[in-house]
Amino acid sequence: MAAAFRRDAPPQPDFSLLKRLARDQLIFLLEQLPGKKDLFIDADLMSPLDRIANVSTLKQHEVDKLYKVEHKAVVSSSDKAVGRVRRYKIIFTPQKFFACEAILEEHGAFGDVSCDQWDFHLLPVDDDIISLELPEFFTDTFLAGDQRWVRTVGSALHLLHSLFGPFSKVYGIGRIAKMVYESFRIQLQTEETRTRGDAQIGNVFIIDRDVDLVTPLCSQVVYEGLVDDIFRIKCGCVEFSPDVTSSEKSVKVMLNSQDKVFNEIRNEHFSNVFGFLSQKARTLQTAYDRRRGMDIKQMKTFVSEELKGLKQEHRLLSLHIGASEAMMKRKTKQDFQEMLRTEHSLLEGFEIRECINFIEEHINRQVSVLESLRLLCLLYGFEHLLTFSSLRTLGLIQEQQTTETLSAVETRVRLTAGRLTEAFSSLAKKSNFRALSRRLNLVPKSEDYDLRVPKDMSYVFSGAYVPLSCRLIEQVLDREGWSGLEEVTRLLNRHEFSVTGKLSTNQNSQRRVLVLFLGGCTFSEIAALRFLARERDCLNKPILFLTTAITNSSRLLESLVQNKV
Amino acid sequence: MHRSKGEEEDYWNSSQFKAFTFDDDEDDFTKLRESRLAVNSIKLTDDDEDDVEKVNWSGEPVGSISWLVGETSALSNQKTDFPKVSSESSLNKSGSGLSLSSWSKPSSRLFAPELRRPRADYKDIVGDLSPEEMVQRLQQGKVSSVGMERFRSLQDKMLLLDFAVNGNDGNAITAVLIFLKRTLSKEVLFRELESRQTALRHFIHFLTETHEQRLLLDLLRYDENKKRDFLKSCISLPFSLEDAALVQDHFTLLERQIIIEVSASYHRGETQTLSDSYEIRGINWGHDVDQKIILRA
Numbered sequence: 086m087a088a089a090f091r092r093d094a095p096p097q098p099d100f101s102l103l104k105r106l107a108r109d110q111l112i113f114l115l116e117q118l119p120g121k122k123d124l125f126i127d128a129d130l131m132s133p134l135d136r137i138a139n140v141s142t143l144k145q146h147e148v149d150k151l152y153k154v155e156h157k158a159v160v161s162s163s164d165k166a167v168g169r170v171r172r173y174k175i176i177f178t179p180q181k182f183f184a185c186e187a188i189l190e191e192h193g194a195f196g197d198v199s200c201d202q203w204d205f206h207l208l209p210v211d212d213d214i215i216s217l218e219l220p221e222f223f224t225d226t227f228l229a230g231d232q233r234w235v236r237t238v239g240s241a242l243h244l245l246h247s248l249f250g251p252f253s254k255v256y257g258i259g260r261i262a263k264m265v266y267e268s269f270r271i272q273l274q275t276e277e278t279r280t281r282g283d284a285q286i287g288n289v290f291i292i293d294r295d296v297d298l299v300t301p302l303c304s305q306v307v308y309e310g311l312v313d314d315i316f317r318i319k320c321g322c323v324e325f326s327p328d329v330t331s332s333e334k335s336v337k338v339m340l341n342s343q344d345k346v347f348n349e350i351r352n353e354h355f356s357n358v359f360g361f362l363s364q365k366a367r368t369l370q371t372a373y374d375r376r377r378g379m380d381i382k383q384m385k386t387f388v389s390e391e392l393k394g395l396k397q398e399h400r401l402l403s404l405h406i407g408a409s410e411a412m413m414k415r416k417t418k419q420d421f422q423e424m425l426r427t428e429h430s431l432l433e434g435f436e437i438r439e440c441i442n443f444i445e446e447h448i449n450r451q452v453s454v455l456e457s458l459r460l461l462c463l464l465y466g467f468e469h470l471l472t473f474s475s476l477r478t479l480g481l482i483q484e485q486q487t488t489e490t491l492s493a494v495e496t497r498v499r500l501t502a503g504r505l506t507e508a509f510s511s512l513a514k515k516s517n518f519r520a521l522s523r524r525l526n527l528v529p530k531s532e533d534y535d536l537r538v539p540k541d542m543s544y545v546f547s548g549a550y551v552p553l554s555c556r557l558i559e560q561v562l563d564r565e566g567w568s569g570l571e572e573v574t575r576l577l578n579r580h581e582f583s584v585t586g587k588l589s590t591n592q593n594s595q596r597r598v599l600v601l602f603l604g605g606c607t608f609s610e611i612a613a614l615r616f617l618a619r620e621r622d623c624l625n626k627p628i629l630f631l632t633t634a635i636t637n638s639s640r641l642l643e644s645l646v647q648n649k650v
Numbered sequence: 651m652h653r654s655k656g657e658e659e660d661y662w663n664s665s666q667f668k669a670f671t672f673d674d675d676e677d678d679f680t681k682l683r684e685s686r687l688a689v690n691s692i693k694l695t696d697d698d699e700d701d702v703e704k705v706n707w708s709g710e711p712v713g714s715i716s717w718l719v720g721e722t723s724a725l726s727n728q729k730t731d732f733p734k735v736s737s738e739s740s741l742n743k744s745g746s747g748l749s750l751s752s753w754s755k756p757s758s759r760l761f762a763p764e765l766r767r768p769r770a771d772y773k774d775i776v777g778d779l780s781p782e783e784m785v786q787r788l789q790q791g792k793v794s795s796v797g798m799e800r801f802r803s804l805q806d807k808m809l810l811l812d813f814a815v816n817g818n819d820g821n822a823i824t825a826v827l828i829f830l831k832r833t834l835s836k837e838v839l840f841r842e843l844e845s846r847q848t849a850l851r852h853f854i855h856f857l858t859e860t861h862e863q864r865l866l867l868d869l870l871r872y873d874e875n876k877k878r879d880f881l882k883s884c885i886s887l888p889f890s891l892e893d894a895a896l897v898q899d900h901f902t903l904l905e906r907q908i909i910i911e912v913s914a915s916y917h918r919g920e921t922q923t924l925s926d927s928y929e930i931r932g933i934n935w936g937h938d939v940d941q942k943i944i945l946r947a
Binding site for chain 2: 234406
C-alpha cells in the first residue's frame, strides 16, 4: 500500500524552500510600509496564506488586525492618531494585471495606493503535489479564452527549473501547454537564470485539461477522491462535520502524508479501505493492550514514547472510519451503484438507451442538477454543452435559489434533455472518445478485475476505465516522445510537442518526472499516476504533480454554470 | 467518545442505515462496523488532558532574504537552452518533434515575421521602442502601459495588438486592448477585432469583468446580428429533418435571447422606450418569434 522505492532514489525535493521564498517576499513587501498596519485578505487567499505564514509571523511585522475583503467599510484602530495620513498598499498575487491598474486609474485611486506583486506561485500541498491555487485558470482560459495566466504558469515552471532542475526534456499536449512552454522558454532566455544544479526534476509533461474532459467528470472511487467529492478538500485540508466526528463540533484536518492512516488508504479503491481500517483498529487495540502487562518502568517508557503516537492514530482512525461511514450513507441515498454502472456503460459506449433512460429519470427525480449535468456531459461531451449557452442564460444559473425556481429549472433541464436525446443521438456515436478509447485501450477487456491486486491504472475507476490523461502520459514517457502515437494525436487535434534542452544528460534515471496539469487535476489521476510510478521500472521514483488547482466533477460543472461570460 | 455497549447497539439499530457494498456481500460493511466498534471501545485516556492536537506542517525556521542571497551566489551559472515550439497545430507539419519555427503569419497582415533575440536594455528610453519591443516590455511587466501613447497610427496600434497576440500573454493583450479602447472609436475597434478572435475574446472578458454592459452589448449586438443572419440563411439550406429542427431551435433561442437582453437593457434604463430598443436591435417581426414574449416584455 505504501510507496516503496529503491534505496538509491534521490531524496525528496525540499518544497519548504518554496514556502520560505514566498514568506520572505511577503515580509519584504509588508516592511515597505513601516508601522502598525491592518491586513485585508481576499477570502480565497486565506487558506494558502495560512500554509506559509501564520498569525504570529504577521504580528512580528506589525500587522495589527486581519480582515477579510468585503464590501463594507471598516474603521481601523490605527486611525485613532490625529493628523496621521493613511497609506495604502495593494499586493497582487500571484500576478498584477495591467487591467487592475487601469481600473484603479479610472476610479481615481491610482495615485493613492502603491501596488506590488507578490510572486506566490507555488504552494506545496503534500510531498508530491504542488498547487498553483488558481481554480479560475480553467474558467478564464478554456471558457473565456483569456490567456492571462500563461505567463504566471510559465514563471512557476521557471522557478521550479531553477530550484530543482535543470529540466532535460519537456513533453506536452494542448494549445495552452505550448504557450506555457513558450513563456517558460522565453523567461529562461531573458532573465538571469541560475540553477542550483541538484537536478531533482528531469522530464516535464504538460497537459491541457481540455485534452481530457471525461476523466474529471467521472465519479471517483479511490479514497482521497471520494473525500474530495463528498467533503471538498481545500488546500490539502478538509472539514469533517459532527456526524462524521461523532462529537459536537466539526473538525478540520490536514490530509497529507503526515496523517499515517490517510497515507495508507488514500490511493486505495474504496472497497479495500474497510479491510485496512479494521485491521488497523485491531493492531491499535493490541498495541494499547500491551500496557496491561507492564511494570512501572515499562509504563513510563510507554507513556513518554508511544502513547502520544497511539492517541494520534486513534484519533485519525476514528475520523477516517467516520468519513467512510458518511460516504457509504450518502452513496446509498444516491443510488451509487446504479450511477456507476451508467457511467461505465457511457464510457464503454454500450447500452446507451439504458443510460439515457437513467439520466432522464435522474433529472425527473430532481436529485441533483449538477449530477444530471455531469451525466449529460459524459453522454454528449463537454464541448457540446458549452455551445448551449442558452441553457445557461435561460435558467441554470438560478440553480442555487428557492425550490420554486429550482423546479422551473429542472423542468427546463428535463425538456432540453428530452430534445437533446432526439436531436443528438448521432453525436454520441461520432465522438472522438470512442476512437481514442480503442486506440489507447482505455477500457480493459477483462471481466474479472481483482481490485485488491490492481494490475493497471484502471483500478481508480473500479477496473472500468483508464484515465485518458494518465494513459497519454504513460505512453509518451515510455516511448520518450510521440512516435507511434500519430493516430492518437490526430484525434486530439494535435498540439503535441516534445523538446530536449541543451543541457540534457543521460542521468535521467535518477530524476523525477514533473507532470503539469493546466486547468486542474483530480485525485483519481494522481492515484493512477502514483500507481504507474511504482509499477514502471523505467520511472522508478515518485512523480511530482504540479497543477493549477485540484478539481473534480462538481467544481468543473460549477464553473460552467456560474460562468458569467 | 466513550460509549457503552448498550448505546452502541442503539446507535446501530436506530440509524436509517442501509448496508451498501460494491461487491454485494455483507463483509465490507460488517468489517467497517467491527472496526468502528473496536475503535470506539478503546479507552485511551486515563489522564484526560485536553488534547487539541493540531495536525500541522512541521515547523521550520523563518527563512531570510540573506539566506536566499547566500544560496544564489553559490549557484552554477548554467543556461539551459530550449528550442522553440510551433504555436500552430502540428497538422500543418510533417510529424512532431523539435521545431524551430517562426511565428504564424496571417497573410493579409504586414508585420515582422521573426522575433529576434531581445536587444539589450539600453533602449530603455520608452520613446525609442518599436511596437514589437513595447510588447516584450509589457510581457515582462517592465513598463507601464502608458508608454503606448506614442503609437498613434492605426497601423502601429494593430502591430502592437498582433505582436501581443502572438506573444500569448493575456495580460499584455489586455493592456493593449485597454489602450485601444481609449484611443479608438467603437466602430474602428470592433471592425479590427472581427478578424482577431483571440483579441476579441480577451476584450469580451475584460468588458465582462469590468461590468461595462453597455459596450459589451454594443459589441455583442454587432456580432449577434451577423450570427442571426447567418443562421437565417442556414435554415433555408437543405438539412435533414433532425438537423433542420435543431437549427430552427437554435435560431429561436437566439432571438429569444436577444429579446430578453433587450428588455433587460430597457428595464435597466439604458434605452428610453421599448420600441427604441427593438428598433436598434433590428428585430424582424415577421418571423416565428413568440408574440407573447414581446407583449409581456
